[in-house]
Amino acid sequence: LDHEAGAAAAGAMDGKVKPLGSLGQLETLAARLAGIQATTEPHVEAPAVVICAGDHGITATGVSAYPQEVTALMLGGFAAGTAAVGVLAREAGIRLLVADLGVIQAPVIESGQNVVLDRRVRAGTANSLEGPAMTLAQAQQAVAHGVGLADLLIDDGADLIGLGEMGIGNTTAASALTASLLDRDPARVTGPGTGVTGEALTAKIAAVDAVLRRHGDLDDPWQILAAVGGLEIAALTGVVLRCAARRVPVLLDGFVATAAALVAWRIEPRSADAMIAATLSPEPGHAVQLEALGLEPVLRLGMRLGEGSGAALAVPILRSAAAVLRDMGSFADLGLADEKPTA
Amino acid sequence: LDHEAGAAAAGAMDGKVKPLGSLGQLETLAARLAGIQATTEPHVEAPAVVICAGDHGITATGVSAYPQEVTALMLGGFAAGTAAVGVLAREAGIRLLVADLGVIQAPVIESGQNVVLDRRVRAGTANSLEGPAMTLAQAQQAVAHGVGLADLLIDDGADLIGLGEMGIGNTTAASALTASLLDRDPARVTGPGTGVTGEALTAKIAAVDAVLRRHGDLDDPWQILAAVGGLEIAALTGVVLRCAARRVPVLLDGFVATAAALVAWRIEPRSADAMIAATLSPEPGHAVQLEALGLEPVLRLGMRLGEGSGAALAVPILRSAAAVLRDMGSFADLGLADEKPTA
Known part of the structure; x- marks a missing residue:
């Protein structure tokens, strides 16, 4: 498991436009795919x-x-x-x-x-x-x-x-x-x-x-x-x-x-x-x-x-977990890095 | 709910080549779709x-x-x-x-x-x-x-x-x-x-x-x-x-x-x-x-x-539940209607 890639993916997931953790296990699955594949852009294409x-x-x-x-x-x-x-x-x-x-x-x-x-x-x-x-x-x-x-x-x-x-x-x-x-x-x-x-x-x-x-x-x-x-x-x-x-x-x-x-x-x-x-x-x-x-x-x-x-x-x-990590917008995209609540 | 269509779909599901009930909730979902849509061939196409x-x-x-x-x-x-x-x-x-x-x-x-x-x-x-x-x-x-x-x-x-x-x-x-x-x-x-x-x-x-x-x-x-x-x-x-x-x-x-x-x-x-x-x-x-x-x-x-x-x-x-009901083979297809165990 590439813990660095997994942690980076989890961090990227936290920056997405949603309350922290609100996608539940879909978020941990995306980070796990990232850790296994050793990439911050995991894929389920084939x-x-x-x-x-x-x-x-x-x-x-x-x-x-x-x-x-x-x-x-x-x-x-x-x-x-x-x-x-x-x-x-x-x-x-x-x-x-x-x-x-x-x-x-x-x-x-x-x-x-x-x-x-x-x-x-x-x-x-x-x-x-x-x-x-x-x-x-x-x-x-x-x-x-x-x-x-x-x-x-x-x-x-x-x-x-x-x-x-x-x-x-x-x-x-x-x-x-x-x-x-x-x-x-x-x-x-x-x-x-x-x-x-x-x-x-x-x-x-x-x-x-x-x-x-x-x-x-x-x-x-x-x-x-x-x-x-x-x-x-x-x-x-x-x-x-x-x-x-x-x-x-x-x-x-x-x-x-x-x-x-x-x-x-x-x-x-x-x-x-x-x-x-x-x-x-x-x-x-x-x-x-x-x-x-x-x-x-x-x-x-x-x-x-x-x-x-x-x-x-x-x-x-x-496949959806990987897609969310890849395609979903982030607070940073919106120039709203500071509006993310910490709850 | 069309109970007749739902029951017919459940019966068709029981005849599929698998132990009875072994697809769990996927089976009840297929029957429920059938009951709602009032058809034995439910669909999730659009x-x-x-x-x-x-x-x-x-x-x-x-x-x-x-x-x-x-x-x-x-x-x-x-x-x-x-x-x-x-x-x-x-x-x-x-x-x-x-x-x-x-x-x-x-x-x-x-x-x-x-x-x-x-x-x-x-x-x-x-x-x-x-x-x-x-x-x-x-x-x-x-x-x-x-x-x-x-x-x-x-x-x-x-x-x-x-x-x-x-x-x-x-x-x-x-x-x-x-x-x-x-x-x-x-x-x-x-x-x-x-x-x-x-x-x-x-x-x-x-x-x-x-x-x-x-x-x-x-x-x-x-x-x-x-x-x-x-x-x-x-x-x-x-x-x-x-x-x-x-x-x-x-x-x-x-x-x-x-x-x-x-x-x-x-x-x-x-x-x-x-x-x-x-x-x-x-x-x-x-x-x-x-x-x-x-x-x-x-x-x-x-x-x-x-x-x-x-x-x-x-x-x-x-969509998969509907597809199983529609596309999966049955014991009858195999001429094995009698081999289905009752457990």
Whole structure:
């Protein structure tokens, strides 16, 4: 974070023709964009959302309301542009990049549809109740793919990147990651996901608990990622790390994307400086994650779909924050530098 | 509200390829747009924000951090497009319409700037501590101007109208209106406005209290509007009434705009059906108003600038809600009507 640029942007915001602080979080978002991009003129002109997909062996344990085949089916929806994130991205002028990190069955994309990049590491993870979800080498490979996806977008001009994910069973992996990385009780950070309630939710919490006991006391974030994580989560961790290294703001989405951000933060604590939280999910672990990362969400609309939908919806607000800093008139423009009240 | 269209839209939303309810408030917003517009295909294709400005005699009592001349100065900023709302409206493709309902000095608009419509009723209100802010006839005339402004926009194709206002001293008038219309303690619904704190805030609360005692127990919303309201507030009341009558969603802004909506609701209770709350202001009376109207805000960013800035910032979210309902794929499209879980 470039504190000098951030402070200069905040000062410029204070000089705008409005009562001090009256644009609320829009002002702090503009200053944060400035600090991340290391400029007093932050910009959101070429936003992108990268969606990583992968399947999860733990679905065999019945943790999700949907069958595993839905992951590949949703990839088809991303390619066709008919998924929620596709609609929201079109409305907001956001580039979508979709990558298959390892769904069970590689999707068949018809001609005329958007491409799904093949970044397959393996056909879904193993069941983490029975062993590591993947090997350390596979986790590293998936992270490296994420780094490459970020580079691809940034080299092509992207100046803000949102995280999206798809993978039936991945809220279970995200709960295991969150509980392990933050040392929390599984019951505190495990929720309905796509919609499991009652006894099914109790069983999901028990599964997360069993996964954690199965793998013992792990502390290294790479080990934790390989043992209980997911291929798409690992790739998003790579996206976060690369965005932070290249001073590109990274817009988190819901609970699963933020689990990837947690891994990145544990690998490189300063990566949190590049993060902006798009939404607050009702998934109970999300508030826990955001608090650990020190982030305030932009939107509080009760969205819990994932797939980058929250990130896409928040982009116009970030674009507006940058525009206010760039285009709004100041008291100085009016020759009224002294009329600004100090309240 | 067309409950049939609203229910049909909600049903269509449930059939989209996503877990039930997973888009949160975006889903209820889409259904509400459908209910207001009486169509299962709601649209936000030609949004507008109408800004009404007027001055307030009660500023003589020192209730604001700014001098009264700032109202006309800000009208210049709206004309030039350099005010916050101008920037936000440009970013979101929103038409801005600005009307002078009675600032002390009519603004001088340079050529090449946006026009400010002359809808002057009188040069500012009288000090409501000393007598009625305006006559009943003047309040009616200002409301009629608002009706005309809404007609102008709707006849020109506007399919959603946001409320904006400018008037130094108008949070004091809004507090008096809110306390009177909802029978609340002035201390509960009077806040910093542009930034008065400490003793100055105590004095502002005392002024609102004195205004209410000065005018006795009024119950008729027209009488209350004339006694303690404002010219720009009255005009926005007219905008709300006309939007509701013509089935055009009306997007509230902050505390002052919502005071105008309260007056409209007291005149015609069904007008609340056409309202959508854009933001939650930290101004303490705003939550009280929204609760009375039964509205949940779209944004919770701590914005308290007014001038339509919150409404403008919420427009992309409403546009997205309509787009999801229109463009997102359904389980039926995939031949998967039976796979939708009921959780």
